[in-house]
Amino acid sequence: MKIVLEHLTKRFPNRNRKIKSEVVAVDDFTFEIPDGTLIGLLGPSGCGKSTTLNLISGLETPTEGRIFFGNREVTNLPPEKRGVGLVFQNYALYPHMTALENIMFPLGNLKRDERPSKEEMRERAREAARLVQIEPYLERRPSEMSGGQQQRVAIARALVKKPEVLLLDEPLSNLDARLRLQTREEIRRIQRETGITTIFVTHDQEEAMSISDLIVVMKDGAVHQIAKPQDVYDDPVNLFVAKFLGTPPIDVFDGEVKGGTLFIGEDAVLPARGVEDGPVKVGVRPEGFIPDPDGALRCGLDRVEVMGRDTSIVFRHEGLNADTGRAIVDAEAARGLEGGEVRFSLKPLKTCLFDKTTEARIRLADGGGKAAGR
Amino acid sequence: MKKQNLKAWLYLLPALAFLAVFMIYPLVDVVVYSLEEGYNSASQTFRGVGLYNFSYVLRDPYFLAAVRNTFILVVITVPVSTGLALLISLGLNSIKALKNLFQTVYFLPYVTNTLAVGLVFMILFKKTAYSEGLVNLLINWFGGPSVDFIDGPYWAKMLVMCIYTVWVVMPFKILILTSALASVNPEYYKAARVDGASRGRIFWRITLPMISPMIFYLVITGFIGAFKAYADEVALFGTDLNAAGMNTIVGYVYDMLYGNSGGYPSYASAAALILFAIVFTITCVNLLISRRTQIS
Numbered sequence: 001m002k003i004v005l006e007h008l009t010k011r012f013p014n015r016n017r018k019i020k021s022e023v024v025a026v027d028d029f030t031f032e033i034p035d036g037t038l039i040g041l042l043g044p045s046g047c048g049k050s051t052t053l054n055l056i057s058g059l060e061t062p063t064e065g066r067i068f069f070g071n072r073e074v075t076n077l078p079p080e081k082r083g084v085g086l087v088f089q090n091y092a093l094y095p096h097m098t099a100l101e102n103i104m105f106p107l108g109n110l111k112r113d114e115r116p117s118k119e120e121m122r123e124r125a126r127e128a129a130r131l132v133q134i135e136p137y138l139e140r141r142p143s144e145m146s147g148g149q150q151q152r153v154a155i156a157r158a159l160v161k162k163p164e165v166l167l168l169d170e171p172l173s174n175l176d177a178r179l180r181l182q183t184r185e186e187i188r189r190i191q192r193e194t195g196i197t198t199i200f201v202t203h204d205q206e207e208a209m210s211i212s213d214l215i216v217v218m219k220d221g222a223v224h225q226i227a228k229p230q231d232v233y234d235d236p237v238n239l240f241v242a243k244f245l246g247t248p249p250i251d252v253f254d255g256e257v258k259g260g261t262l263f264i265g266e267d268a269v270l271p272a273r274g275v276e277d278g279p280v281k282v283g284v285r286p287e288g289f290i291p292d293p294d295g296a297l298r299c300g301l302d303r304v305e306v307m308g309r310d311t312s313i314v315f316r317h318e319g320l321n322a323d324t325g326r327a328i329v330d331a332e333a334a335r336g337l338e339g340g341e342v343r344f345s346l347k348p349l350k351t352c353l354f355d356k357t358t359e360a361r362i363r364l365a366d367g368g369g370k371a372a373g374r
Numbered sequence: 375m376k377k378q379n380l381k382a383w384l385y386l387l388p389a390l391a392f393l394a395v396f397m398i399y400p401l402v403d404v405v406v407y408s409l410e411e412g413y414n415s416a417s418q419t420f421r422g423v424g425l426y427n428f429s430y431v432l433r434d435p436y437f438l439a440a441v442r443n444t445f446i447l448v449v450i451t452v453p454v455s456t457g458l459a460l461l462i463s464l465g466l467n468s469i470k471a472l473k474n475l476f477q478t479v480y481f482l483p484y485v486t487n488t489l490a491v492g493l494v495f496m497i498l499f500k501k502t503a504y505s506e507g508l509v510n511l512l513i514n515w516f517g518g519p520s521v522d523f524i525d526g527p528y529w530a531k532m533l534v535m536c537i538y539t540v541w542v543v544m545p546f547k548i549l550i551l552t553s554a555l556a557s558v559n560p561e562y563y564k565a566a567r568v569d570g571a572s573r574g575r576i577f578w579r580i581t582l583p584m585i586s587p588m589i590f591y592l593v594i595t596g597f598i599g600a601f602k603a604y605a606d607e608v609a610l611f612g613t614d615l616n617a618a619g620m621n622t623i624v625g626y627v628y629d630m631l632y633g634n635s636g637g638y639p640s641y642a643s644a645a646a647l648i649l650f651a652i653v654f655t656i657t658c659v660n661l662l663i664s665r666r667t668q669i670s
Contacts, residue, residue: 057568058568059564059567059568078567079567079568079570080567080568080569080570080571081570084568085568086564086565086568088561088564088565090559090561092559092561092562092564092565094562094579094580094583095584096583096584096586105566105569105571105579106569106570106571108575109566109569109570109571109572109575110570157569161569161570
């Protein structure tokens with residue numbers, strides 16, 4: 001089931017009644033979610049991603065705009081008529097019911113003539129439990145299960161009615177690091193097996209990158225970019241998106257374009273054909289630095305860090321927007337670096353230019369920086 | 375370690391001494407009194423030791439009337455007041471405007487003096503030379519005959535008594551239940567809505583189980599409180615409750631000690647112990663039921 005959002009807008013009255021202006025939680029969303037995909041709504045907290053989810057689930061009604069599931073308009077339908085399954089951040093499992101009773105609950109809510117028999121309900125609940133692999137724990141109450149098991153029960157409860165859309169609100173944020181890795185694979189697997197269109201909300205870019213087919217990057221109620229995870233990372237539309245994705249984060253310099261050449265400080269680092277002269281912001285991914293004795297970019301060496309498989313060079317530069325920057329390099333290349341200066345040459349595909357005031361992406365005339373063709 | 379213990383006991387001593395003098399000694403004394411047959415408080419003598427006091431009390435028609443009154447009061451007022459309080463709390467919980475105002479209004483009886491409340495009920499129910507009472511005016515307006523609620527038939531007096539008790543005990547229950555309802559995580563309701571649960575099903579399957587510990591607490595304390603009823607009866611019907619036929623077990627105990635027919639601490643003690651046995655049994659049953667129905 002594809003989902004279409006048309007000019008979706010949600011405004012809330014300000015909590016402080018003296019302030020007349022409204023809070024815009026979701027600002028003019030228009031996008032289409034293809035059938036059977038897993039979409040990650042990604043953004044910092046307060047960016048409106050949970051509100052978007054609530055609008056799609058029907059728990060909130062939009063101020064403006066329309067929502068379609070397939071060709072069916074659901075804008076004004078209550079949640080139970082939309083055929084959505086929703087998994088809450090804290091799972092919202094009913095503590096007085098066993099896992100099985102929790103999973104059966106949505107089936108028991110069906111109207112008398114649609115309601116299956118007790119045995120059939122139990123069978124369908126078992127089936128959902130099998131899908132998320134929690135069958136051995138069906139007689140337990142939520143308090144007797146681990147966070148990961150509760151999560152699975154919550155997903156089974158959302159799936160038992162065979163909804164056309166599955167919505168997950170920060171599904172992994174209550175799990176510890178190891179379970180998080182495991183559960184996100186699990187979500188991906190369940191989504192693949194059922195083929196159900198799934199939207200999940202997260203503030204963790206790694207989570208979104210790892211399992212989504214498409215990422216929607218949001219900030220302040222507005223969509224900034226919708227693309228495949230790797231494209232969002234390699235080809236961000238603006239500085240916010242560039243900074244928000246990637247660990248360690250992108251290194252941002254103040255630079256200047258002069259006569260078709262990009263300067264960082266005094267150093268002419270890369271050609272920048274077709275870009276007007278003037279100050280710019282330069283974003284370089286940590287893996288975009290190549291230590292090079294003849295490299296154009298001269299930086300002060302702070303230290304070399306070796307963490308397992310990664311070797312990073314922590315450096316200083318006057319033009320840097322932070323105290324230090326970080327380059328991830330080959331262990332070989334970092335060998336023998338000591339004190340004083342380190343020089344880098346930059347990979348053009350890992351370097352992006354942004355307008356200094358609007359922070360929008362500046363594209364080079366030859367399409368440099370575009371991930372395509374790599 | 376020994377020294378430590380000594381110190382601890384020393385710190386506990388004031389509280390323990392207080393408890394011993396004002397709680398344990400009287401408790402033991404009640405048991406002793408109840409077993410002393412023919413005790414005379416003037417000469418401090420008794421004939422012998424046995425269970426005669428209990429058999430006397432259990433055959434005393436005044437005591438049996440008091441037991442009957444108390445049981446009627448308990449059986450009617452505890453469920454009615456808890457049920458009404460739950461309804462009002464649900465209402466309070468679902469409105470937004472004027473919520474605080476209504477919460478205050480419903481809580482007022484709790485902080486109002488019992489005698490003032492008694493006065494209000496007099497105006498509502500008592501027949502005087504000048505007025506029939508508001509309720510009778512209402513009944514007359516609908517074409518019914520006047521009823522004397524204070525000195526009239528038994529059912530009328532019991533009705534007033536029950537209304538009064540419910541009215542007095544409700545504020546506390548509303549307070550407890552509104553806070554219990556407010557503490558239910560709203561995500562449960564959202565989840566239930568998405569899952570298509572009807573309002574009735576949400577109430578029976580989610581709200582009620584979630585607040586059931588509080589309801590059991592209210593039922594248990596409600597039973598105990600209702601069994602100890604006495605002051606409210608005095609506020610409505612005066613001190614001679616036996617004559618009004620509205621005595622309660624605690625009232626009977628009081629009468630046996632200090633009333634016009636008083637001066638029998640042995641009978642009073644026996645009655646008090648019977649009351650204790652009743653309350654104890656019912657509380658145990660309540661706890662058993664609540665443990666069986668509740669989540670571990």
